[in-house]
Amino acid sequence: MKVVYSHDGGPFLVWTLVVQLVLSGSGVYATNGTKNCKLLTESASEREVLNRLEPLAHKNFTAVTNNGTESYTYVFQLCGDAGGIQGAGVVQFETKKMKATVIGMYNATQAIGGSDWVILFYRNGESYDGHCSKEMRKAMIMISCNRGTSSDQMKVALEVRQRAQDCFYLFELDSSAVCPPLESHLSTGSIILIIGFCLLSVYLLGGFLYQRLIVGAKGMEQFPNYAFWLEVGNMTADGCDFVCRSGNREEAPAYRGVATEPLEEEPEERDDYLLPM
Helix, strand or coil, X not given: CEEECCCCCHHHHHHHHHHHHHHHHHCCCCCCHHHXXXXXXXXXXXXXXXXXXXXXXXXXXXXXXXXXXXXXXXXXXXCCCHHHXXXXXXXXXXXXXXXXXXXXXXXXXXXXXCCCEEEEEEEECCECCCCHXXXXXXXXXXXXXXXXXXXXXXXXXXXXXXXXXXXXXXXXXEECCCCCCCCCXXXXXXXXXXXXXXXXXXXXXXXXXXXXXXXXXXXXXXXXCHHHHHHHHXXXXXXXXXXXXXXXXXXXXXXXXXXXXXXXXXXXXXXXXXXXX
16 A cells, blocks of 8 residues: 655645654554454454553653655554555655655564564565565564653664565664563561561650650650550569579578677586585
8 A cells, every 4th residue: 555645745745744643643543452453364363462562551652763765754553544545554755756665564463572672573565566575564663662762663674675575664763661560588587577577666766745745754764655654674684583583582601600690608506516515
């Protein structure tokens, strides 16, 4: 399919293209996500790869190239009408000649993917005029993981047409949509400790504010449930003392000490009665 715009209606058609891009990018042109893409060979694995790209649906991605006096604008839409052209997945607009060329159709899609990348193929584009044995054009969109990008940017990486066959356009697109989910490296014990620390912090801070602002406590009494924790501390100390020092703590004396009180004098025993009279 080839669409050629005449020079007479140039400005009007340029504005028409701009409006189509805006409407397509904002989702006014209703699409059905990745379900609109028709795979050349339907398979569960390729359909799963396409489903990973669901966040990119309803969007138009553009790239501009300049080759001397010629300027081209490429428009890509995932499983939708790129540039408002029905059935087109990737379209090339030549600014000077006001000419639109369909590079690939989303009803002839292939998809392969890895852990952090996806390659999308759109086939059955318009035939070359004098290159590549006049075969149909083909678009390859390499979508790579980039968590740091704030907006998905597309660029033209390569155009291969100096062959007898199997020519293609290669586009690169950085997006976080194909990034694998981040795995948590925290163990169950670490999560429990973090939760416990947070609860303890809330308890201490909330109790301190309550005791100080509501009760009007001062000093150590600002500590929440101070009397309870003081009693717990005393009981813990007593228990430790009982367990660790279970023996008799009084030392047995090695000898009997001398009494400090004065001894009473014993009455003198008289033995006069033993003498002979």
